[in-house]
Amino acid sequence: MSNDTRYDENNGVVDSASSEADLQETESHEQEKDDEQPLATAQKNMENLAGNVAATVGGALGEAQNAVTSGISAVREVRYAAKAHADARHQIQEMRTVLTSDKEQLEHRLYVHENYDGIVSEQTAIITESTQEMQRQKNTVDSLTQHHTDLQKQLETILSEDEQNLRPYRNLSETAKGRLDDVARTVTEAKRAIKMAEAQVKDATDRRDQACASAQRALDNSHERQHKLLEELTELKKDPAANNSAISRVQNDIASEKIRESEAQASLASITEQAKSAIEIAQTHLWTQKKSLESAQSATDAAHSAYEERKNEFERLQTEARARERIAQNNLTAVEENIKQAQDAFDAAAQRHDDALALLEDARVIQASPEETERLKGSVSSQLSAVEQKQDEIEKLAHVEKTLRVTTRKQRLALLAVIAGFVILVILLIWRILN
CATH class of the missing domain: 1.20.120 (Four Helix Bundle (Hemerythrin (Met), subunit A))
Structure with missing residues (x-):
């Protein structure tokens, strides 16, 4: 059967190409x-x-x-x-x-x-007793207060008198202390002056030694040159061929050296004399300063002794004054404590009085309202x-x-x-x- 063959739906015969497409x-x-x-x-x-x-x-x-x-x-x-x-x-x-x-x-x-009757009796007794106690303590407080005033005035008087009595001794002690300070400064200044005087003596001595050594060297050199010129003159005189002008020149040099020798000796003597005077002046100044130091030290010892005496006297009187003041203050403090105790007792009695009065009033109110x-x-x-x-x-x-x-x-x-x-x-x- 070819691809173009078809079948009808009713009789089963269709075209082959259409059938393949429908199948797909x-x-x-x-x-x-x-x-x-x-x-x-x-x-x-x-x-x-x-x-x-x-x-x-x-x-x-x-x-x-x-x-x-x-x-x-x-x-x-x-x-x-x-x-x-x-x-x-x-x-x-x-x-x-x-x-x-x-x-x-x-x-x-x-x-x-x-218990109304007993309460009234008891509280009335408490009120009476506390009232009396309050009066006693009030009198005690008044008396002690007056005594306290008197003791206070007494203490003020003691303080004033002690201050007046101690003032001169305090001034003497302070004056002695000032004098001791002054002489102590004098000692210090004297020691400083001695050191300066010792330095001056040393400087004068050093200057003398240096000047004398220089003059002595000049004199020694002149002696040495003269000795050499004399030897040369002796040799010239021994030599027959020696020139008279040479001898004359050597003799002139010897004369000149003698003049310089005389000048060196004079200079040495003058330096020695001048240095001696300067050293003596410096030593005298040093001696004077040492005497001043000795005097200042003696004054210091005396001033220190006077100061100790014045100070001890002032301290003794001050100790006695402070003891009197302390006794007066202790008496004042004791009275203040007694006043406080009396006031506390008064307050306690007043409290008992008020409590009893309140209880009595409460009992009366209750008894009156059954x-x-x-x-x-x-x-x-x-x-x-x-x-x-x-x-x-x-x-x-x-x-x-x-x-x-x-x-x-x-x-x-x-x-x-x-x-x-x-x-x-x-x-x-x-x-x-x-x-």
């Missing part, structure tokens, strides 16, 4: 269907999974919502019960405080009614009943609170679990996002 198109559609089938299956599975998850989550959310609602309700009920219990305890505490105060007042009033005592009796009795009722109420509230805590324990724990799960879910979500 059919295969292509089948291939597309095969490719789309896994995707459709996966999508359907995901939809089923999402439905199941939604159903599960929805159920979980519903259960969580129920747990939260019941947990919050349970917590609220427990809190209300605890608050009611606490308020009741606070109320009974206040009631007991008021009751205690009223009971103490009632007991005090009953005691006063029963109706108040009766009112307190009724009030205390009513308060005792109210406290008993409130105590019963507290016990009931405590039982209600305890029962609620037991019966709602599961709901409150479930609420805590939901909150913890929510917190964990948020943490995981944040961790997922961050990663």
Whole structure:
């Protein structure tokens, strides 16, 4: 059969080229269907999974919502019960405080009614005794205060007299100290002058020795030159061939040396005489300064002895004055202490007097108002009943609170679990996002 053969759809005969094209198109559609089938299956599975998850989550959310609602309700009920219990305890505490105060007042009033005569007698005696004690201590304080004034004036007089008596001796001591300082400075200056005089003697001696040595060297040199010229003259005279002019020249040189010898001797004598005078002057000045130092040292010893005498006398008188002043001050201090003790005793007696007066006034007021005592009796009795009722109420509230805590324990724990799960879910979500 050729490629152009076709078959009719009704009788099965078609063109061969058309049949091949239709076959290829059919295969292509089948291939597309095969490719789309896994995707459709996966999508359907995901939809089923999402439905199941939604159903599960929805159920979980519903259960969580129920747990939260019941947990919050349970917590609220427990809190209300605890608050009611606490308020009741606070109320009974206040009631007991008021009751205690009223009971103490009632007991005090009953005691006063029963012992009124004894209280009046006792407190009246205390008032009388304390009044007398206050008067005695007041008189003592007044007397001691006057004595203190006298002692204060006496101390001021002693201080003034001691100052006047000590002033001349203080001045003498200070004057002697000034004189000692002056002569001490004189000794220092004399020592300094001696050192300068010793230096002057040494300088004059050194100058004399140097000048004498120089003149002596000139004289010795002249002697040596004369000796050489005489030897030369002797040799010339012995020589028959010697020239008369040479002999004459040597003789003239000898005469000149003799003149220089005479001048050197005169200079040596003059230097010795002048140096002797200068040295004697320097030594005299040194001797004078040494005498001045001896005199200054003797004056220093005398001034030091006088200063020690004046100082010791002043210190002795000052010690005696300070002893008198200290005795007067001690007497003054003792009186001040006695005044303080008397004042303290007066204050204590005044306090006893005021306390007794207050107790006596309180007893009179209570004795004059028996109706108040009766009112307190009724009030205390009513308060005792109210406290008993409130105590019963507290016990009931405590039982209600305890029962609620037991019966709602599961709901409150479930609420805590939901909150913890929510917190964990948020943490995981944040961790997922961050990663």
